[in-house]
Amino acid sequence: MSKIHPTAIIEPGAQLDESVEVGPYAIVGQHVQIGARTTIGSHSVIEGHTVLGSDNRIGHYASVGGRPQDMKYKDEPTRLVIGDRNTIREFTTIHTGTVQDTGVTTIGDDNWIMAYVHVGHDCQLGSNIIMSSNAQLAGHVIIGDHAIVGGMSGVHQFVRIGAHSMLGGASALVQDIPPFVIAAGNKAEPHGINVEGLRRRGFSAEAISALRSAYRVVYKSGATLEEAKAQLRELASAGGDGDAPVTALADFIDASQRGIIR
Known part of the structure; x- marks a missing residue:
């Protein structure tokens, strides 16, 4: 039995491992590469010059590899590269990079990205990160391994979030959080070391x-x-x-x- 639903659209040129599952009404663009055992939920769009590794789970209605929300973007073939074993839930949006930066948005391995999250152009996410629902990253944000970003938080462009740090829910972050530090508030302030984590x-x-x-x-x-x-x-x-x-x-x-x- 085919693992690609008959209502899904796989554009010519797309490269999918034979074990990839694509749900109803999903669209996979011509420049997309998808690794083994990755599943694409119904109505999702995977587009752009996007590479998805193995064992990723993409929820319903996700938009992955879309054009940067940057008025300087002029259709350059910028990229999105996502590693292995990531969970990307419903209605998440993740955009490709811009030539004003390195030209690539990157997401590592084993990340848990919940519903309605936005990852802007040129962001660099490490591995084992948790992003709670409605967390929003502007462009050029860098997040270290094992960081946690609380729900409904907003992160300013070019901000860095250090490894093993934690940003509380509904926070507004406009400067860098050092590694291992807990921060929260609008504007976010430090609240000690992430001891339990x-x-x-x-x-x-x-x-x-x-x-x-x-x-x-x-x-x-x-x-x-x-x-x-x-x-x-x-x-x-x-x-x-x-x-x-x-x-x-x-x-x-x-x-x-x-x-x-x-």
Whole structure:
């Protein structure tokens, strides 16, 4: 029995593994590549220069690989690349990149993207990320592995969300969230280290303690950001489990272009 519903439209040129399932009234464009065991829900549109890896589950009415919502876009053949084992639920919209950036929107592996999420052009999402329903990413947003973005949150363009961080629901984020930090509010403010998430992912008590100390340096000590960065480098040289995560925190702050939430 065919795994492509007879009402689905697969345009000539599309490359689908023979194990791909396509639901009723779905459309797959001519430049799309879809890997093994991926399922496409009914009425979904997969278009553009889009690559989907293996074992992805696309919900009903999703729009994946659409044109960037950028007035500078002039039909350049920009791309969307999605890895493996992602769940992308109903009515999600994910757009390709623009030539003003790298020309590609990327999503890694094992992400859980809930209904009505929007991922704008040129975003770069890592792996094991959770995006709750109605979370909205403007263009050029970067999200690290294991981050959580709460429902109905809005993220400004060019903002970075660090690995293992968490943004609370209905938040407005206009600056970077450092790794391991919890943030919430409009505008989003820091609310400590994501201790429970780190415990669940196997971080040691020593590493968590070091990150708590690092958080106090950045947010509670009254030090300027430059002073805090110097103190973080000292903390990261203690010779224990906390060195690597504190170094990651310091490196993220050093690289911030929009500034971190304060």
